[in-house]
Amino acid sequence: MRIDLHCHSTASDGTDTPAELVRNAAAAGLDVVALTDHDTTRGHGEAVAALPEGLTLVTGAELSCRIDGISMHLLAYLFDPQEPALLAERELVRDDRVPRAKGMIAKLNTLGVPITWEQVERIAAGGSVGRPHIASALVELGVVPTVSDAFTEEWLADGGRAFVEKHETDPFEAIRLVKAAGGVCVFAHPAAAKRGRTVPDSRIAQLAEAGLDGIEVDHMDHDLDARARLRGLAKELGLLVTGSSDYHGSRKTVALGAYTTDPEVYGEITRRATGAFPVPGTGGA
Template sequence: MRIDLHTHSTASDGTDTPAELVRNAAAAGLDVVALTDHDTSRGHAEAIAAVPEGLTLVTGAELSCRFDGVSLHMLAYLFDAEEPELLRERELVRDDRVPRAKGMIAKLQDLGVPVTWEQVARIAGDGSVGRPHIASALVELGVVSSVSDAFTPEWIADGGRAYVEKHELDPFDAIRLIKAAGGVAVFAHPLAVKRGEVVPETAIAKLAAAGLDGIEVDHMDHDQATRARLRGLAADLGLLTTGSSDYHGSRKTCVLGEFTTDPEIFGEITRRATGAFPVPGTGGRL
């Protein structure tokens, strides 16, 4: 059984529509895929309507958080998307994305980069605008050769020359809100040092004590030694361990199913969730 619990669609910063994503997941031989767009559940309905037979969809989101000045992401699975408090916080984060993007564009222009809001908005389409859209604009302009090359201190990495902060949740509040909405909370790529500063392991222990369910271990931004370290930490803290692709379509080099989650871990996630249920395919076609 192949299970990928971290993907993105055009509802945020992926390049596949939600319908394309579930069809591509089935074509890639996945049995289960989670749609976890940034701070939004807007792609859920389209994905649910298109789930092919043989594939199960897990609805979710990736919430933007900040702990002691360090940005981090919290994966929320199978929560009630209409629960008012969590919905309100997601909308606050999402709505702050536009002024933040415009602020980053202004900084880039001051650095001599001819990027415009119109260009970034075109790339984002109907999705929640984010740094990957700005990075794609820099690729279009020939400023950098790839999206990942834009996420450096020279450009738009945390604390970089063109970086602008946005509204982000406190991760302890995020865990509380996810739980109150019947969901399951998993810390995404917690030691992805190539993305910038990461929180210390002591912070992960505090999050575990506050109700964190798991940590994402098998991820393209974790090397073998980091994965082993995280597995040991998870064992010590009683946390679930997941694996996933963090698929963004053509915007990143990762592919669907590049890393997967153990079926027993997935079973435990579904047992803990009370806000929503996995959606089996009911007639979509490849």
């Protein structure tokens, strides 16, 4: 069984529509795929409607959090998307994305980059706007060769010349909200140092005590040493270990199913969840 628990669509900053994502997941030989767009569940309905037979969809979202000034992402799985408190927090984070993006555009303009809001809005195509859309605009303008090259201190990385902070949820509060909505929480790419400062192990231990279920270990931004360290930490703290592609379509080079989750871990995630259930495909639209 091949299970990929971290994927994005055009509902946030991926390039596949939700329908394309599930079809491509089936074509890639996946048995289970999770749709985890940033701070939104807007793509779930389209994904369910197009779900091919033989593929199971795990509904979720990647929540934007911040602890001790460090940005971190929390993968929330199988929660009730209509639970009022979690819904309100997701909307607050999502709504802050537009003024934040406009602030980064203004900074880039002062640096001599002729980027416009209209260009970024076109690239986002109705999805929750984020730094990857601005990075794509920088690629279009020839400022950087790839999206990844935009995430440096020179441009969009945390603390970079064009960086602007946005509203992000305290992860302890995020865990509380997800749990209250019947969901399961996994810390996404916790050792992705090239994205900026990482959360220390002591804080991860505190998050585990607060109800964190797992950490994403097998990920394109983790080298072998980081994966070994994180596996040891997960064992010490009693956390589940997941692996995922963090697929964004053509915006990243990683392929669907490049990293996967053990079926036993997936089974434990589904056992712990009470807010929603995996959706088996019946042929799609």
